[in-house]
Amino acid sequence: MKKVYGAIFLAVGIIVFAGAFCLYGRNGKLQQYQGQFFDCFDTVTTVTSYAASEEEFSDQMQLLKEKLLYYHQLYDIYHTYEGINNVKTINDAAGVKAVKVEPELINLLRLGREMYEQTQGKFQIAYGSVLSLWHDCREQGITNPKQAKLPSMEELSKRAQHTDMDKIILDEDASTVFLSDREMSLDVGGIGKGYAVQRLAEYAKELGMEHVLISVGGNVCAVGGKIDEKPWRVGVENPDQESAKAYLCTVDIADQSIVTSGDYQRYYEVDGKRYCHIIDPGTEMPPEYFASVSVLSKDSGRADALSTALFTMEFEEGLSLVESLKDVEAMWIGKDGEIRTSSGWKANEEK
Amino acid sequence: MVKSALPADGRPMKKNDVILIVVLLMTAFAAFVSISLYSKLSTREAEAVVYVKGEEQGRYPLSQDTVVELSLENGSYNILQIREGKADITEASCPDKICVKHRPVRGKGENLVCLPNQVVVEIENGEKSEVDAATN
Numbered sequence: 001m002k003k004v005y006g007a008i009f010l011a012v013g014i015i016v017f018a019g020a021f022c023l024y025g026r027n028g029k030l031q032q033y034q035g036q037f038f039d040c041f042d043t044v045t046t047v048t049s050y051a052a053s054e055e056e057f058s059d060q061m062q063l064l065k066e067k068l069l070y071y072h073q074l075y076d077i078y079h080t081y082e083g084i085n086n087v088k089t090i091n092d093a094a095g096v097k098a099v100k101v102e103p104e105l106i107n108l109l110r111l112g113r114e115m116y117e118q119t120q121g122k123f124q125i126a127y128g129s130v131l132s133l134w135h136d137c138r139e140q141g142i143t144n145p146k147q148a149k150l151p152s153m154e155e156l157s158k159r160a161q162h163t164d165m166d167k168i169i170l171d172e173d174a175s176t177v178f179l180s181d182r183e184m185s186l187d188v189g190g191i192g193k194g195y196a197v198q199r200l201a202e203y204a205k206e207l208g209m210e211h212v213l214i215s216v217g218g219n220v221c222a223v224g225g226k227i228d229e230k231p232w233r234v235g236v237e238n239p240d241q242e243s244a245k246a247y248l249c250t251v252d253i254a255d256q257s258i259v260t261s262g263d264y265q266r267y268y269e270v271d272g273k274r275y276c277h278i279i280d281p282g283t284e285m286p287p288e289y290f291a292s293v294s295v296l297s298k299d300s301g302r303a304d305a306l307s308t309a310l311f312t313m314e315f316e317e318g319l320s321l322v323e324s325l326k327d328v329e330a331m332w333i334g335k336d337g338e339i340r341t342s343s344g345w346k347a348n349e350e351k
Numbered sequence: 352m353v354k355s356a357l358p359a360d361g362r363p364m365k366k367n368d369v370i371l372i373v374v375l376l377m378t379a380f381a382a383f384v385s386i387s388l389y390s391k392l393s394t395r396e397a398e399a400v401v402y403v404k405g406e407e408q409g410r411y412p413l414s415q416d417t418v419v420e421l422s423l424e425n426g427s428y429n430i431l432q433i434r435e436g437k438a439d440i441t442e443a444s445c446p447d448k449i450c451v452k453h454r455p456v457r458g459k460g461e462n463l464v465c466l467p468n469q470v471v472v473e474i475e476n477g478e479k480s481e482v483d484a485a486t487n
Contacts, residue, residue, distance in 0.1 A: 035405075036402065036405050036464075037404060037405050038473060040403060040467045042466065043466060044464050044466065044469075044471055046484065048483060048484070077368070091460070108460065124371065142446050142447055143446050169486055212482050213484055215484040215486075218485060218486045218487040219486070220484045220485075220486050226483075232483045232484065233398050233481070233482045233483050234482055234485065234486055235481065235482035235484075235485040235486070235487035236486055236487075237485050237486065240453075241452050241453055241454055241456065241480075243454060244454060244455075246454065246461055246481075246485075247481070247482065247485065250481070250482055258486045259486065260486040260487055262487060263450050265487065266447075292487075348417070
């Protein structure tokens with residue numbers, strides 16, 4: 001009997017010892033690092049990953065930053081850059097000529113068109129003329145709150161005449177884009193960042209990074225899980241900025257993305273009423289259904305476009321869209337804090 | 352010493368008993384080392400770490416109330432207040448004031464971001480992290 005106990009103790013001892021040793025051995029080899037940079041998509045990018053040394057990690061960060069900067073410049077609607085034809089170049093040439101662009105710009109526009117069809121027009125990349133008017137009013141209202149104004153309904157409806165998706169002429173063989181309406185412009189704000197994050201995640205994989213969490217201003221994308229194969233845990237921020245509760249729920253993701261569209265960060269106020277940055281292509285006005293909508297998907301670009309579209313749809317309509325899509329789940333947070341989710345969302349919530 | 356700790360049944364210690372004791376001692380030692388190292392790593396005092404343009408500028412323990420004025424280029428500024436174990440940006444020169452409106456933060460990994468000024472205040476160390484990232 002004593003021998004049996006001895007053997008058990010011995011076995012337990014060895015297991016504990018080996019376990020502790022493994023833990024140390026692994027930690028000794030790869031350390032978790034986190035880095036951040038600005039300059040891309042007007043937000044802060046945070047990368048969490050594992051590397052053998054700080055040098056290795058900062059080299060990887062440098063490469064990731066260069067890659068994201070490439071997409072930032074390509075999808076920029078406000079600035080032109082030397083030696084690169086971007087979305088602004090296309091907009092500036094509207095009604096005049098076709099612009100030769102890089103395949104990654106064509107790819108983005110193709111995804112934009114697909115999302116337009118999937119959301120029955122609620123996600124709109126040809127909506128620049130209306131969005132720019134709102135953008136200007138918002139900027140002025142933020143800089144000078146006392147003189148904050150709404151754009152006139154008349155001007156909005158006039159501009160809404162120039163948002164026809166069919167007037168984006170893509171020539172994939174020649175790799176050119178032509179906007180055949182002089183008054184129209186592209187705004188890829190609801191998809192460019194998400195698409196870029198997805199490509200960045202794929203690039204990280206090419207660099208041999210197997211466990212990475214990328215957040216570009218809350219557009220979160222995971223490559224694999226953590227190094228211990230547990231998923232990454234992502235908090236969905238509480239839209240109520242006054243509340244002490246930081247997250248309304250947390251989701252676990254691995255090889256997935258989560259993107260949120262909300263009204264509580266980018267907005268301006270006119271006569272005490274809040275007008276957010278997302279505009280409904282059906283009404284030309286900011287929708288008022290939710291405080292935020294989060295979308296989980298394998299693809300960050302799709303999640304980005306969908307969260308924008310769902311923000312402009314009533315719950316029932318959005319829910320039936322989400323349920324019709326494979327690998328897509330969503331959570332809606334109402335203005336009163338009420339939480340509603342699609343059928344498969346719970347499976348990703350913290351267990 | 353060791354012998355006296357055994358049941359006093361008068362039997363001499365066998366080789367297996369010695370092995371058992373050694374293994375138990377080693378296990379205990381390994382457990383002790385790992386636990387103490389682990390808790391040392393995970394309970395380092397929580398700090399608000401200020402980054403400007405991605406570069407670390409300062410660390411402020413949440414246990415000490417203080418007010419820090421972050422003076423930036425072109426007269427831009429953010430006022431960081433540490434009070435009751437929480438970090439909060441109470442004033443800033445930025446137009447959008449998103450950083451000021453944001454609730455005070457205290458948990459590891461939570462942050463305050465001021466995009467116009469490129470300032471990030473992130474909570475590091477302290478109790479085990481609740482999340483790895485946040486979506487907003």
